[in-house]
Amino acid sequence: MTTQESVTTQESVTTHEIASPNEIVRLELRAAVTIEIRNMILSGEVAPGQRLVETELAARFGTSRGPVRDALADLERSGLVLIKNRRGSFVVELTAEDVDELYSLRLALEELAVRKATINARPDDVGRMRSDLTAIGTALLDGNADQVGEADMRLHRTIVSLAAHQRLSEAWERLADQTLLMMRYLTHTRPEIQGDRGEHGAIIDAIADHDPDRAAQALGAHLEEARLTVRRQFAQRS
Amino acid sequence: MTTQESVTTQESVTTHEIASPNEIVRLELRAAVTIEIRNMILSGEVAPGQRLVETELAARFGTSRGPVRDALADLERSGLVLIKNRRGSFVVELTAEDVDELYSLRLALEELAVRKATINARPDDVGRMRSDLTAIGTALLDGNADQVGEADMRLHRTIVSLAAHQRLSEAWERLADQTLLMMRYLTHTRPEIQGDRGEHGAIIDAIADHDPDRAAQALGAHLEEARLTVRRQFAQRS
DNA sequence: CTCCTGTCGACTGTTAACAGAAGGTAGGTG
C-alpha cells in the first residue's frame, strides 16, 4: 500500500522505449504509467480477470488518477484491459476462441506484411531478420519461455515494419501485446514445445529471394502451426 | 462561445447508435462527446488539419475538459484525430499515401471477412446485404454523395459483421471512419463517379453461392477499383 | 534586413475534491 515506487520517467524510457540516445525524450506521465501497468500484466504480476483499481494504481505510482485512467484507456486499445462501464477495469481473460481470432487476424495482417516486405527488403534488412532468428535460437537454448516469446515477436515485428505501412503496424501491435499475454498462459509447459522447426527460416529465405507467394505460404504454415500448438495447450488447461 | 448546445445524450443515441428501444442506455458523457465531435469532423464542420481546442469543445458541450479529453483520445484511436504532445489535437489530414494504406489494409481485412462470411452467411443475411445494396442504388439516384458513402460502408460493415470476428470488426471500424473522412475530400465531384458497376452485386452473389475464392476476387477487384478512383481525384486536387 | 533572445498569452498535463452508481452485507420477513 505504501510501496510508493513513484514512476521515474527515466527508468521507464530506458527499460522499454528505444529512445535515440542524443535526444532527451520527455515522457508523459501517462505513457510511463501505461508501460508500468503493461509490464505488470505481461509479467503475470496481475492475473487475467483481476480487477485494476484506479486509486490503488495511482497510489502505487505516486500520481493522481488522471494519468492512470488515460493509461487504462490506452491498454484497452491494446487489448490487454477490459473496461466495464462504472464497474472498473480488468485484465482480459483470453479464451480458446480468442486464440483463433488472434491468429487468423495476425495471418491476414502479416500476409500483407510479408508481401510488402518482399518488395522492400534490402540486404541489411535480411540481416536484421537473421539476427532476430538467432536470438530465438539462443532463447530456446536458455529454456526461458518468456524470452522465446519476446524474441519471436521481435522477428515478426521486424517483418511487419519492413512493410512500411503505418496503419498495418498499429493494428499488428495491438495483436502482439495480446499474443504475449496469451503466451503467459502457456509458460508452465516446456518452452521447446513452441520451438521453431525452421519455419521462420523459410519465411526469411523467401523474403530474401523476393518470392512473395512462397513467403506468404511459409508464413501461413508457420502461424497455423503455432495456432494449433497454442490451442492444444488451451484444451489441456480447461 | 456561448452556444451551449449541451450534449443531450438522448439525441446522440438516436442519431448514431442503434440502441435497443426497450432498454434505456445510460450513455457516458465521454461517449456522447465522442459522437458529437466525430460528427463535427465527418460532416466537414471542422476541416482537416484544424485544431481542436479542449476548452472550446468543453464550453460548447457544457461539460468539463475531462470527457472531452477522453473523447479526443477515442477519436485518435479511430484515426480521425491526431494528438501531439503538449501541442493539442488536430483533425487528421489524409494524403494520397494514406489512401493506399487504407485500401490495402481494408482489402486484407475484408478478404478474411468475406471468406468467413461465405461460411457463415444464412439466407436472411444475404437478404440484409441485398437491402444494403438497394440503399446504395437509391442514394445514387438521389445524387447525395454523403449518403452513397454511408450506404456503401453499411454494406461493407454488414459483410464484416458476418465474419463473427470481434477483433476483425474493431480493426475494420477504425478504417471505416477514416474512409468516410476521406470521402469528404471528394464530395465536390459528381457522386456517380464513385458509383457501383455491379461489383457489390458480384460479391454478394459469390457469398450467397458459398464460393469463397470468387467472393475474395470480386472484393479485391472492387476495392482496387475504388482505390484507383479515389487516387485519381486526389491527384486532381493537389 | 535577418537572426537571435526574452517575455507573454494560451492551452495542455496533472491534481484534488465532489457526486452518484454498483456490489456486498446485515437485518428483517415469509
Add this chain to the structure above:
DNA sequence: CACCTACCTTCTGTTAACAGTCGACAGGAG
C-alpha cells in the same frame, strides 16, 4: 432456513483549479 430489502462502503465519472510548456511576438544585435 431461504429470500428479500435497505443501507453502506467502495470506486468510478466528472468537475474545477494549478503549474508548466509551447508558440508567437516584440525588441535588440549583428
